[in-house]
Amino acid sequence: MSKIDKLIVSYKKHICVPWNVDAAAAQRVIFCIYDETDELRFRAKIEEFAIETRNAKHDWFVYDLTDTFAAWLASQKYAKSYFKKPNLIDTILPKYLDYIEKEFDNFLTSIEVNNNAVIALKGVGSLFGFMKIKDLVDRLAPKVAGRLLIFFPGSYENNNYRLLDAYDGWNYLAIPITANQEI
Numbered sequence: 473m474s475k476i477d478k479l480i481v482s483y484k485k486h487i488c489v490p491w492n493v494d495a496a497a498a499q500r501v502i503f504c505i506y507d508e509t510d511e512l513r514f515r516a517k518i519e520e521f522a523i524e525t526r527n528a529k530h531d532w533f534v535y536d537l538t539d540t541f542a543a544w545l546a547s548q549k550y551a552k553s554y555f556k557k558p559n560l561i562d563t564i565l566p567k568y569l570d571y572i573e574k575e576f577d578n579f580l581t582s583i584e585v586n587n588n589a590v591i592a593l594k595g596v597g598s599l600f601g602f603m604k605i606k607d608l609v610d611r612l613a614p615k616v617a618g619r620l621l622i623f624f625p626g627s628y629e630n631n632n633y634r635l636l637d638a639y640d641g642w643n644y645l646a647i648p649i650t651a652n653q654e655i
Contacts, residue, residue: 479506479647482548484524486649490620493587497613501620501646508625508636509596518594518623530618531589535579537572538595541602544571569603573611580615597625600636609646622646 473481483504494498504521506514518534525532545551545561554561584590593612596605605622613620626635628648 474510474513475479475507475651476510476517476587479504479514479649480517480520480524481649482649482651483521484528486647487525487530487590491588497648498645500616500618501609501613501622503622503624503628503633503646504649505624505628505633506651507627511597511625514623514625515594516590521592521621523588525590529588531584531586531655532592533579533583533585533589534592534594535576537593538598540572540575540595541568541598541615544568547571555655556590565602569607571613572608576612576615585617586594589616590621591616591618592621594623596622605633605635 486502522532522534544567545554548554548564550560554564577655580591596608599605599608605624609620609622624633624635626633628650631645631648633648
């Protein structure tokens, strides 16, 4: 069985457990951690996560972050200048998180989301170098009444998450799901 298949099994075991409806936003966040070298295998099997979620009688929605940086940068008034002089991007980079939050709000408005829904974020690796995932989760988690599922390419050890296994990790109190997990 592949690591991604094992991750799906671990996720299935977790998502079948009844949810605490009184959980705080930080307690409703789930990180599915997979090796960054398995990104293509993961993307090929993401629909299996949807199937397991629906089998557990939960709704399933996916928000893809992959192209958000390109869309955000292209929408900037001085986009051509930023492409010519990328070092200028640092001056506007803090606004990127605001852009994602606004687009995520639009996404949530466009779907029939409820406290029984899993909202999955894929493409998190595309944010590397632009923002800390912790900051993103802190902004988005309170907006999700059900569960916010973060597909996280990297590693996890002792509550410490490392995006793409290259960034200094941070401690976040979410529910980690890994391929070698026993639930």
